[in-house]
Amino acid sequence: MKNLDKKMLNNVYPEVPESFHNAVISTLDSLEAEKPVKFKKRRTTMRIVAACAAVAVIGTFAVAAAATDFFGLYATKRGKYGLDVTVENSKQSDSDYQSMKLKFGYLPEEYKTEEYESGKSTNYLSMYENEDNYFNAWIDYTDNYHDDLTNVVKTEETEYNGHKTLIITFKEAKNTDKMYYSTLKYFEEYNCLVRCNGTNYDELIKITEKVETEPDTQPVIPKDVLDEDDVPYDRAITDYLKDGDGFRDEYFSGNVKKAKIGESVDMAVANYGQEAVHMTAKVISVKEQDNTDGLDLKDFLTLGGNDSLYYRYFNTDGTFIKRDEFTVHEDADDYDLGTVRNIVINKHFYVADIELTAQEDIDDLSTAFETEVYCIDVDNKFFYGYYTPDYEYVLKIYGTNINNKQSIKKGETLNVKMGFIADNDTVDNAYIIFSAVDAPNDYYQNYMIKFKE
Amino acid sequence: MTKETFSKLVLESEQTLYRISMSMLKNEADCEDAVQTAILTAYEKLSSLKKEEYFRTWLVRILINVCNKQLGRRGKIINLDDNEYTAEPSxxxxxxxxxxxxxxxxxxxxxxxxxxxxxxxxxxxxxxxxxxxxxxxxxxxxxxxxxxxxxxxxxx
The missing domain is CATH 1.10.10.10 (Winged helix-like DNA-binding domain superfamily/Winged helix DNA-binding domain)
Incomplete structure (x- = not known):
């Protein structure tokens, strides 16, 4: 059902009833008037690594409308190392955006990728060899465009084929000599920018000089479908962890059920629209492995939906990369380049053998049962395993290979494997979580199994 | 942000708050409780909101967290008799x-x-x-x- 009828869905819930509205009004009336809260300005660096830059980033910051007779691409210095980049379009954009594609008049051979050669990616390109050698390019649509940059040490304004272009030089940090560069070439006639980023200044300039953009044959993109930028609000990790899903609520209320390796737990799951049915789940074993023996590589799932993370953690021969080094950037703002430091994390790869036995027929196990991993540290903070650019906690890298529509008959047993990576600091406090949901009753059950006794 | 601006933004989000809380809690009384708690929480934590244009997303997140807590307190088993939306359409x-x-x-x-x-x-x-x-x-x-x-x- 690709196109759910939005009008129908909007009619599912009635208008706001009077009692609800009155509750809102009375609460607002009860608030004490306070001093206006000053918003902190968001700072970003434009340093993009390939893993994050593989999708076209659409800048949609709202910009305070300034009275201006000028139209175009503007860069305004902010402090010593800050830069505001804005675009004021010379014409009103339509309600929809014309899809644009990149056209490179020059591209070094080593920057070309399979996707680019095949024509699959038309509006972005990402080449990443390592932190010292990468290039990426994409198209940003410029309606209300605004970006804050930090670590800027030089800005050049020029024009290529009548298109205003900014060339920006960044310094990675005050305690390193590493530089990286970006160009923004403005195509006013199409309300878009071509953004190129990379580590080789000379090649970047050559590429930017000759890069063009042209309408794509794809349908236009409705404006409301474009992804917005991340919500940049700040929360202490402990605040975040105390909110959230049923497992966390159970954990902090002391009601989470614990189990051991080898112990069967009974869980109620429900097919869609049906009564709950029972199954047992058991972790047979958790073993540390140095490689992917016994695992089907095609079933490796990563959080990005592709296998690029697999190659981050495993060599091509399937051996696990036990030691990882990261560069962490800290404390950059308008007056400080910040610092970088290298951290080394020693990691372990574990494979859990899990057995699921149906007590009754189950038509579709995948909707009602999930396994996850958490790490819980001594301060009772815990983290759902997911990748961050700097470091990982416990990362589920291999799915439980429960496919959609996976049915299981009464008495049958399904064996699944689950792989995860934990670093030295977290491995002693990592847990496998079984979650089952009884859909009609919205009833969740969670068990946690410590995988390193 | 002044109280007046905050109130204005909350009222602009009222329909959203109702629909989301109702989709989770399924009864009016619980929705009213949840939205009141969410509004108070949001006002208290206003300094954590970095840009006014993200207000709606931020407020919705607070509301969802409140609703989740309420569901937890309810014991997660919803008595169908309490549910205003029954399986049998009228x-x-x-x-x-x-x-x-x-x-x-x-x-x-x-x-x-x-x-x-x-x-x-x-x-x-x-x-x-x-x-x-x-x-x-x-x-x-x-x-x-x-x-x-x-x-x-x-x-x-």
């Missing part, structure tokens, strides 16, 4: 709105939540990722699964 079954309503209400919460946020409230995948604190891939897979379940239900 209108002819050819009424598509009612069928869709029932189908939506019968979705597991994790799928219903993303469907409501995406299709009814118009949040993007990135917004939903931040509201619910889950990876983007999970948002997409739940949308896909939720659509598939709705379709199966409506075609049955």
């Amino acid at each position: 209108v002819p079954s050819h009424d598509k709105n009612v069928e869709l309503k029932i189908a939506l209400e019968n979705l597991p919460q994790k799928f219903r939540q993303v469907i409501v946020l995406f299709y009814i409230e118009g949040f993007s995948v990135t917004n939903i990722k931040n509201i619910l604190g889950i990876p983007e891939g999970t948002v997409k897979s739940r949308l896909s699964k939720g659509r598939s379940l709705l379709k199966s239900s409506l075609e049955a």
